[in-house]
Each structure stands twice: as C-alpha cells, then as structure tokens.
Amino acid sequence: MDKFLNEELFEVVLEKAFIEHEKDMLKSYPADDELESEYPISKKEIRRFKNIVKEKEYGKKLIRVYFDRVAVVILCIISLFFALIMTSSEVRAAVENVILKWYDKYTEFVFTEELTRFDYEKVEDVEIGYIPEKYKLETDTSDGVSRDIFYINIDNPDLFLFIEIIKDSNAQIDFDNEYFDYEKIHTNSLDLWVMYDEEEGNGGIVTSYNSIIIKITGYVSKEDLIRIVEDIK
Amino acid sequence: MLSFYLSLVETQSDKEKVEFIYLNYYKLMSYVINQYVSNKDDVSDLVHDSMVKIIYNIDKVDVNDEFRTRSFCTTVAKHKAIDFLRKKERHNIPLDENLDNKNYSEDILDIVINEESYGIILKTIDNLSDTYQAVCKLKYINGLKEREIAEVLDLPAKTVNLRIFRGKQILREALIKEQLHG
Numbered sequence: 001m002d003k004f005l006n007e008e009l010f011e012v013v014l015e016k017a018f019i020e021h022e023k024d025m026l027k028s029y030p031a032d033d034e035l036e037s038e039y040p041i042s043k044k045e046i047r048r049f050k051n052i053v054k055e056k057e058y059g060k061k062l063i064r065v066y067f068d069r070v071a072v073v074i075l076c077i078i079s080l081f082f083a084l085i086m087t088s089s090e091v092r093a094a095v096e097n098v099i100l101k102w103y104d105k106y107t108e109f110v111f112t113e114e115l116t117r118f119d120y121e122k123v124e125d126v127e128i129g130y131i132p133e134k135y136k137l138e139t140d141t142s143d144g145v146s147r148d149i150f151y152i153n154i155d156n157p158d159l160f161l162f163i164e165i166i167k168d169s170n171a172q173i174d175f176d177n178e179y180f181d182y183e184k185i186h187t188n189s190l191d192l193w194v195m196y197d198e199e200e201g202n203g204g205i206v207t208s209y210n211s212i213i214i215k216i217t218g219y220v221s222k223e224d225l226i227r228i229v230e231d232i233k
Numbered sequence: 234m235l236s237f238y239l240s241l242v243e244t245q246s247d248k249e250k251v252e253f254i255y256l257n258y259y260k261l262m263s264y265v266i267n268q269y270v271s272n273k274d275d276v277s278d279l280v281h282d283s284m285v286k287i288i289y290n291i292d293k294v295d296v297n298d299e300f301r302t303r304s305f306c307t308t309v310a311k312h313k314a315i316d317f318l319r320k321k322e323r324h325n326i327p328l329d330e331n332l333d334n335k336n337y338s339e340d341i342l343d344i345v346i347n348e349e350s351y352g353i354i355l356k357t358i359d360n361l362s363d364t365y366q367a368v369c370k371l372k373y374i375n376g377l378k379e380r381e382i383a384e385v386l387d388l389p390a391k392t393v394n395l396r397i398f399r400g401k402q403i404l405r406e407a408l409i410k411e412q413l414h415g
Binding site: 010013014015017018019020021022023025026029030032035036038039041046 | 256257259260261263264265267300303304307351354355358359369370373374401404
C-alpha cells in the first residue's frame with residue numbers, strides 16, 4: 001500500500017485510540033460530587049468569582065453607555081457656547097482674522113524653483129542710464145524677482161518717476177487705458193508700448209529685455225520715457 | 234487569585250471560558266495533580282500554574298466540547314505535576330529520544346486493522362510514559378500543532394516533535410512485537 005496513505009491511516013487509528021483511552025481515563029476519575037468534599041470551592045468563593053465577571057462586564061457596559069451620552073452633552077454645550085460668543089462682533093472679527101492668517105499661511109505657494117530654473121538676468125544688474133533733470137533717487141528696492149526704483153522731483157515731491165524691473169517673462173502688466181492713449185513704438189530693436197496723457201503730462205511705458213520686463217510710469221515727457229528705456233543697460 | 238485569573242484575559246468570552254474552567258475543572262485538576270504530589274500546598278500551587286497556563290492558551294480551548302476541554306485541563310495539570318517532580322527530585326525521566334531510523338510503516342496497516350491489534354494500541358497507550366502521552370493527547374485529542382503544544386507544555390517545538398515521533402515509534406514497535414511473538 002502507498003506509504004503516505006499507510007501513514008495517514010495509522011494517524012487516524014491513533015487518534016481514535018487516544019480518544020478512547022482518554023475517555024476511559026476520565027471515567028476513572030471520581031465524579032465532581034466526590035471531589036467536592038476533598039477539594040472544595042466554597043459557595044462564597046464561587047459567588048465572588050461570578051460577581052467579579054459580572055462587575056467587570058457591567059462596568060464596561062456602563063462606561064460605554066454613559067461615555068456616549070456624556071460626549072454628546074459636552075459637544076452640545078461647546079456648540080452652544082461657541083454660537084453664543086459668535087454673536088459678538090469682536091469675536092467674529094478675531095475668528096475671521098485667525099482663519100485668514102491660517103489661509104495665508106497654509107495656502108500660499110512660492111514657485112521659487114520655477115523661477116530659478118531658467119537663466120534669467122538679475123534685476124539688480126539692470127542699470128538706469130538716463131534720468132530727467134530735477135529727479136533724484138528716493139528708493140531702490142529688490143526682492144530678487146522684482147526691483148522698484150522710485151524717483152521724485154526735487155521741486156515738487158508730488159511728481160514722481162517709478163521704474164519697475166520684473167524678472168518674469170510670464171508676468172502680466174496692466175495699464176488703465178481709460179485716460180491714456182495707447183501706441184506701440186519700435187526703437188533700438190525694442191518694442192515699446194506707450195500710454196501717455198498729453199494734457200496731464202504723465203504716462204507710462206512698458207518693454208522687455210529677454211525675460212526682464214520694465215515698466216516706467218511718472219510725470220515726465222513721452223520723449224524722456226522713451227530715452228530712459230533706450231539708455232537702460 | 235480570581236481577580237488575577239480574570240485580569241489575564243481581555244474579552245468577555247474568554248472571561249466566561251475562565252469562569253467555566255475554574256468552576257468545572259479546578260477540582261479535577263487538583264485531583265490529577267494530587268495523584269503525583271501529596272503536599273497540599275504544592276497541589277494548590279500547581280493547580281494555579283495549570284490555570285495560568287490554560288488561560289494563556291485559552292484560544293485553544295472550546296468549552297462547548299466538554300470531553301476535549303476536560304482532557305486538555307487534565308493533560309496540562311498532569312504535565313505540570315510531572316514537571317514539578319522532575320525539577321524537585323532533579324531526576325530526568327529517561328526519554329530515549331535518540332531515535333533510530335527504522336522504517337516501521339511498511340506493513341503497519343495490515344497489523345493495525347483488526348480488533349486485537351487495536352486493543353494492543355490501547356494497552357500500549359496506557360503503558361506509554363506520561364511524557365509521551367501529554368504531547369500525543371494534545372495532538373490527537375485537542376488537535377494542536379507542534380508549535381501550539383510547545384506553548385502549552387513550555388517545551389521547545391523540536392522536543393515536542395521528537396516526543397510525538399518517539400511515541401508513535403513505541404506504538405509501532407509494540408504492534409510489530411506482538412505480531413511476531415503473539
């Protein structure tokens with residue numbers, strides 16, 4: 001006969017034999033009544049044991065049931081309290097402030113990698129070659145992406161000249177054309193977009209050098225605006 | 234003590250199992266251990282050890298099967314008692330676990346399948362050392378694997394394996410001997 005089958009059948013026989021032998025052995029042990037006198041477990045001990053089991057389970061059920069209820073009540077109280085304090089305009093403003101701060105902090109994206117991926121010219125390297133007379137430098141600030149140069153007229157501080165140098169070829173430049181005439185000029189291989197109000201004597205000009213965008217606005221003549229652009233290095 | 238037993242298990246079903254075993258088999262385990270150990274304090278300690286061992290292996294117990302649960306409890310209790318005696322007397326019960334590789338399986342079925350031979354198996358089991366009986370009972374009656382038996386009896390799995398093999402070998406030898414001389 002197959003050796004494997006032989007072994008399997010022997011195992012079955014052994015199982016049956018061990019069970020039968022065990023049954024005989026267990027029968028040979030004294031009955032519980034007889035054992036009771038020799039190895040007694042007092043009724044008090046049994047009661048205590050049962051109580052421990054019940055108490056533990058009852059305690060758990062109690063905690064489960066009341067925990068749910070208590071949690072709901074606490075949530076309702078917190079909600080009501082919050083609704084009550086939100087009736088105050090100061091609190092509403094404070095909450096709004098917190099939300100806005102949070103929004104600014106966690107939803108702002110700075111695409112520094114995008115900007116440094118290309119070989120841009122530096123905005124700091126741009127040199128202004130010509131500035132009309134009586135205009136003096138007031139501020140020159142740069143954040144690496146854009147540079148703002150601000151000039152004011154020494155005779156009349158209300159007259160200014162503002163030069164923006166932006167290092168972003170995709171930057172969008174807006175101009176209000178309601179009060180300005182718009183024209184495109186080509187000079188020194190540059191395209192210039194000029195918006196100028198002849199009556200007021202102010203306007204602006206926009207051009208670009210590769211990836212650098214330059215926007216100039218101020219109270220100077222159109223010729224001066226064009227010359228400023230032409231002399232930029 | 235009772236609180237201690239219950240603290241060892243997590244679920245309510247396990248607590249109920251512990252309760253059932255304690256109330257139904259505590260006395261029987263005391264009796265079984267008392268067959269080997271006479272000192273009452275030692276009996277009490279060994280029953281406690283047996284209870285703890287059973288509780289740690291409570292997942293292997295199905296209290297709905299009274300016969301197997303009773304067998305499991307008495308086997309564990311008996312093993313604890315024998316183990317205690319062995320340690321106390323510093324006497325190693327000879328196990329003869331150096332196995333030879335005789336192949337007894339070829340004609341064993343022809344010998345086994347008759348009533349007389351089955352009686353010989355029962356008789357041999359009865360005479361089988363408690364050391365082998367414990368592992369074989371847990372395997373054949375409670376259906377435990379070698380690894381599980383090792384956990385219950387605090388033995389290395391390899392030792393369990395050897396004892397089962399040796400136990401079966403003794404039964405084969407007895408059958409063949411009876412066939413040859415009977």
